[in-house]
Amino acid sequence: MKRHVASLLAQALASLRDAGGLPADVELPEIQVERARDRAHGDYAANTAMVLAKAARCKPRDLAEQIRAHLPESPSIAEVAVAGPGFLNFTLTPAARHEAVRSALREGGQYGRSQVGAGHRIHIEFVSANPTGPLHVGHGRGAAFGDALASVLEAAGFQVHREYYVNDAGRQMDILAVSFWLRYLQAAGEDVPFPAKGYQGAYITAHAQELLEIDGDAHVHNAAAIIDGLPDEASDPEGYLDALVARARALLDHGAYERVLGFALEAILGDIRADLDAFGVTYHQYFSERELADNGRIEAAVQRLADAGYTYEADGALWFRASELGDDKDRVLRRENGLTTYFAADVAYHLDKVERGFDTLVNVWGADHHGYVPRVTASLQALGIDPSCLDVRLVQFAVLYRGGEKLPMSTRSGEFVTLRELRDEVGKDAARFFYVMRRSEQHMDFDLDLAKSESADNPVYYCQYAHARICSVMRQLEERGMRVAADPEEAALERLDAEHETILLDLLGRYPEVVEAAALSREPHQVAQYLRELAAAFHTYYNAVPFIIEDAALRDARLTLVLATRQVLANGLGLLGVDAPEAM
């Protein structure tokens, strides 16, 4: 409908220009049509006349009048008015308003979906937490946001690929393997000390026990052979850890080291997948950094940067000239010890995404990674790729509150709330809705007590209750031996003239525009905001007007409206990964 109005305006401008009402050389602006914020301003408003007034050397309101006079007739538009400083306000005909209800019921789960993104292939990478421990609440917002955004993009017709980048290479994997092995040895009865810098979590101990049950004592070495000759841990904890890794590699031969590492990785990644699954988050692909390295893709990417003339050697390392492309400083690609950096892998990863044919790359990152954006952008540019294809969505952390108290969050001390604990406490639906309710760049306070509360204060229940209430109305209807006339096309929607009904009709018609806007601006919170508004409009209507009444035609009209509302609630909640229950 919005596009329809825009096209009417475009025709009017062309016709006005042909008639000499506009200078022939004037450049016609992009037509901007927006939903009127105020009902008194009709349904749609256009600022065309104000934008064009200066170039046309004409007063905005006069120009608006001329445009209005040249607007073609439309069966959807009841009235066009010039208002304020020069707005053109369009009011829809009742029939056009009713179309939303009929479309929602005709299209069902498809209502609100569009094709604006057709032809585009979007790669969206989110969460990508290191596979060294369980997901915590810091990852939760990225998960909820990324998944909802992917769904919203799909609804707008984009072809979306959801991916999790697994950092399963490098030193942290060695530390994981050693931590895991030591816990395994302890489970087997060996008295080995556990390093302070190892991964301390109980999840390691639990999975190490599983390895012992499966592989038996195949990887057991006595404690003395492991510790003898290692440097002093207290004076150099990192060096101690590296020596421990070297010792483990030496003792665990014939692939045993890889076995332990692989087992640890699979176990932890399995936990992460299970958590995400229970959170309603799914991926098309888990992309392994190690495979990238094993396939020579990292070396190839580094070589491409070198070929492009963007590298140099200094201090024994290979550097990328990031500072020539907008970054603060140059960045190391290959260290003095010959190993490539995490950044080098990331260059290769982004190059790989582009080579897989995606025209847009969306990265959902924690806000603490923002300093990393310029160097990735620079690398794309150096590789001859237009960096505007990359959109990094920075997600701010949410601070959890319980009983008015801020919950401590520190990864270092292991004092973090896991995503699983959050889900156990407030449920998947509340967690997901709360996370996407706010703009991702906005710092957020997450009130656990509120998310748990079964009250009107809780926006999740508020929206879900609206859906459940409609289901309840339908059950009541059936109990009284009535049904809604089967064909919504036949419903006498012209009987819906109460203010509450007009508001609801209006909101239902807006839904496709909300989804489209949320997709194009990549802001899924717009859907959450809309759903609260829709639920509020429904609850108001419910309290003001009885649905199950004697007048069959009016009853059918109202119930048809209500059924369409239920459909839109379900569709919108679905995009956010929140269930739409039939009863509370």
Next chain:
RNA sequence: GCGCCCGUAGCUCAAUCGGAUAGAGCAUCGGCCUUCUAAGCCGACGGUUGCAGGUUCGAGUCCUGCCGGGCGCGCCA
């Protein structure tokens, strides 16, 4: 010190590419269940959009400078 994000009602947050009188919820106060779920509804109160300039028909939104909060500034990932 430099860079990025944020600052909107007492609190948590919205505000459609720069659009018309800045909106919700909570809290506070006052109403509404014999009637489709009160997990709901109605009303009242509440604002110099951190401060000062600038850009223009029009600024919460864009630019500059301050103030305040968060994050980042490794041959870690």
